[in-house]
Amino acid sequence: MPNYECDLVIVGSGPAGLAAALCALKSNLSVILVEPRVFPRYRHGESLHPGVEPVLQHLGAGSLLSNGEFIRYLGIWSGSSTDLTYHKLGNDDEGDWRGYQIMGAEFDTELQKLVLQRGAKLIADRAHSVVRKGECVAGIRTVGGLQIRAKFTLDAAGGRHWLANQLNIEVEPFSPPLVSTSEYGSLSSEGEQVAQLPRFEFDENGWTWTAEVERKMYCVTRLNWHTNLNKKPEKTYSKTLNSTTKVRASNVTWRCAQRLAGAGFFILGDAAMVLDPASSQGVIRALTSGVTAVELIKVLLFEPEQEASLYQTYTDKMQWQFHDSRRSLIKHYRQSPSCPYWLSAQ
Ligand SMILES: Cc1cc2nc3c(=O)[nH]c(=O)nc-3n(C[C@H](O)[C@H](O)[C@H](O)COP(=O)(O)OP(=O)(O)OC[C@H]3O[C@@H](n4cnc5c(N)ncnc54)[C@H](O)[C@@H]3O)c2cc1C
Known part of the structure; x- marks a missing residue:
């Protein structure tokens, strides 16, 4: 050896x-x-x-x-889809903090x-x-x-x-077993709120995170509180994403x-x-x-x-x-x- x-x-x-x-x-x-x-x-x-x-x-x-x-x-942007509020990351003497979107x-x-x-x-x-x-x-x-x-x-x-x-x-x-799923693609114009990104939208079953990770490339990540670890991930939860990738599931x-x-x-x-x-x-x-x-x-x-x-x-x-x-x-x-x-x- x-x-x-x-x-x-x-x-x-x-x-x-x-x-x-x-x-x-x-x-x-x-x-x-x-x-x-x-x-x-x-x-x-x-x-x-x-x-x-x-x-x-x-x-x-x-x-x-x-x-x-x-x-x-x-x-x-965070809240329910009808009531989103903007939360800044913070600031210091040098000005506003700015996060990075990366692949x-x-x-x-x-x-x-x-x-x-x-x-x-x-x-x-x-x-x-x-x-x-x-x-x-x-x-x-x-x-x-x-x-x-x-x-x-x-x-x-x-x-x-x-x-x-x-x-x-x-x-x-x-926590109980939690699975997140992610997909990538472009956003359709109908109903999209590109101005309000990155966005955390809560609903009764969990949340959906939408962000532009590269120019015109959007990532939608979904966490449903009730998803079973052993279940096949569901495809498209987002009405506005034209997905170009398969659904990726992660044990979170x-x-x-x-x-x-x-x-x-x-x-x-x-x-x-x-x-x-x-x-x-x-x-x-x-x-x-x-x-x-x-x-x-x-x-x-x-x-x-x-x-x-x-x-x-x-x-x-x-x-x-x-x-x-x-x-x-x-x-x-x-x-x-x-x-x-x-x-x-x-
Ligand atoms: C859907 C999703 C979205 C996320 N979004 C964010 C975010 O917005 N911001 C953020 O900060 N974090 C985010 N995270 C978390 C973040 O991705 C992880 O915390 C981070 O990648 C952990 O890094 P790591 O180096 O510990 O592990 P990993 O990035 O998982 O790297 C582990 C490496 O080990 C290798 N490996 C595995 N098994 C073996 C083996 N037996 N021998 C040798 N090599 C092996 C793998 O190939 C891999 O390259 C997200 C996670 C998920 C699932």
Whole structure:
């Protein structure tokens, strides 16, 4: 079996894994990324909070946003279809905050190019199982038969919770099963309210999010409180979207792994925690989890005696962020025209 050795093996090349890689490369740590899919791979169109700017600048990737021609937005229309109110993102001394509409696939591709230019090795394979040294995670084995030994293994492989499953760490649900569906296309002129975008429209069964993610390319995402995880996703919920893509369904059940770090491993991004897309913070949470984990790893490399407390620090910090975002989302839903049944009962 061929062997590799490195400081960090990162499973998954989404925003969490790529942020971790950039942070590690800044300190000359050796990084192997394991990602089975060829980029650009599918990822939904996303609205990015302007808070991503300083994180990307810290990683030396600020130009990704400043050089890109993204659609910017100052706020969001929200409410029932007959009573929409505009909510600005906020402002500071430098003026109004403006979010970014991005196609996730392109964003990740550009970030991955940067990571490879800066010296990471990319292995096109899928993580299979964990290599252990006593109680410690010491790397991974891939489906293709490689063994990659590493000082630290970072799971950034998304919401299937690869490492938590490997290590029997429980992933606790905080909502009933929730599925969101997304479609892309143009808007028909009849009844469209292009001026009121991005828009969150609540109805008695859930919400619909409409945004222009690229010029004249619209994304409609729907969350129905009652959708069954095992049911085939329904096609077109939007009267105004001329859909050009198939319906993509995602498991967006609110959930969080009970332990996010331990001997030799860290769990990042959606692999650690998921909230539904209304929280609009998945990407920034993914980026900051990657940076936080690697900053702690840098301390650990010089002060290994701090191991236990630093693993706990990471778990506490990330879980605090999760619950803070969850509380904001609950508040948002409770103030909306249609509070989900499982929150109104509490
Ligand atoms: C419909 C929808 C809309 C959303 N909209 C927004 C939004 O507007 N704003 C926002 O901030 N967030 C949004 N999110 C959330 C956001 O997309 C995620 O939080 C973010 O992509 C998480 O990044 P990640 O790097 O943790 O995981 P991912 O982006 O899922 O990346 C994981 C990577 O791991 C790879 N992988 C999987 N298994 C393996 C394996 N075994 N071995 C190796 N590699 C593997 C995958 O191929 C993938 O490339 C949305 C989510 C959904 C579902």
